[in-house]
Amino acid sequence: MKLLHLDTSALGDHSVSRQLTSAIVARWQAGLDGLEVEYRDLDRDPIPHLSGRTLAGSDELERARSEATMQQFLDADAIVLGAPMYNFGIPSTLKAWIDRVAVNGRTFRYTANGPEGLAGGKRVVIVASAGGQHGGQPTDFVEPYLRQVFGFLGITDIEVVxxxxxxxxxxxREAAIAQALGSLPEPLRDAA
Ligand SMILES: Cc1cc2nc3c(=O)[nH]c(=O)nc-3n(C[C@H](O)[C@H](O)[C@H](O)COP(=O)(O)O)c2cc1C
Structure with missing residues (x-):
């Protein structure tokens, strides 16, 4: 079973989302023998913004990197994603990743009956951290947006910490971390 662990916070060791994604992944690793974890730090190794050159596929190196990002996403049975709020939305580094994995004909398609997600069957846990109180508020463009994106790709098993x-x-800060650590998602189970 494969787990993709994604961090995006620019705050390094001071990051709350990094602390919480690590705790979730450690818990899941301890509970499931043979879990393969791939770690990707989109702050340290950002993906370039999507451009006309990307879409044209004219840059061989970029095309290969884009395909590797897509394959890593497709291969993952579960994803643990750190998503800090930056200016009411997600970090631009995370948006750059989404632009590489939300691709018509690969992870979704349009049909006569509307859009259809093609990347279902994954479990996604999103750790949403914010300086202020935004949960359930109209100021939150992180959780609703990420639920929409992953749902659009066909993923229905989405949890938000x-x-x-x-x-x-x-x-x-301490109370929010303690509360999150006290309600971590259920351990990952091998469906096989
Ligand atoms: C560039 C930047 C923009 C931010 N914008 C917001 C914001 O719009 N609303 C908010 O509540 N907090 C905002 N914050 C605070 C972060 O959401 C907060 O520090 C959170 O803990 C970040 O997650 P992290 O600890 O995993 O880095 C911002 C922080 C940074 C660095």
Missing amino acids: RADGIGMSPEH
């Missing part, structure tokens, strides 16, 4: 109020005070 929230850590809100990180910037409000040290006490808020």
Whole structure:
């Protein structure tokens, strides 16, 4: 079974989402023998923004990198994704990754009856961290957006671990981390 662990926070060791994605992955690794984990740090190794050159496929190196990103996504049975809120939305590094994996004809397609997701059967856990309190509010363009993107690709097993109020005070930060750590997603099980 393959797990893709994605971090996107630019705050390195101070990142709450990194702390929480690590805790989830460690828990899942401990509970499932033979779990293959691929780690990708989109802050340290960002994917270039999608461009006309990308779509034209004229740059061989970029085409190969794009395909590797797509294959890594397709191969994953589960994804644990750190998604800090930046200016009410996701980090641009994460958007650049989404632009490589949401591809017509590969992970979704349009039919006479509307769009159809082609990348179902995965479990996705999103760790959504934010400086303020945004969960369930109209100011949150992270959780609804990511649910829409993964849902559009056909993924129905989506869980969100929230850590809100990180910037409000040290006490808020500690409480949000403790609450998230206390309600980590159920261990991963091998469907086979
Ligand atoms: C560039 C940048 C933009 C941010 N924008 C917002 C924002 O719009 N709303 C908010 O509540 N917090 C915002 N924050 C605070 C982060 O969401 C908060 O620090 C959160 O803990 C980030 O997750 P991390 O700890 O995993 O890096 C921003 C932080 C940065 C660095």
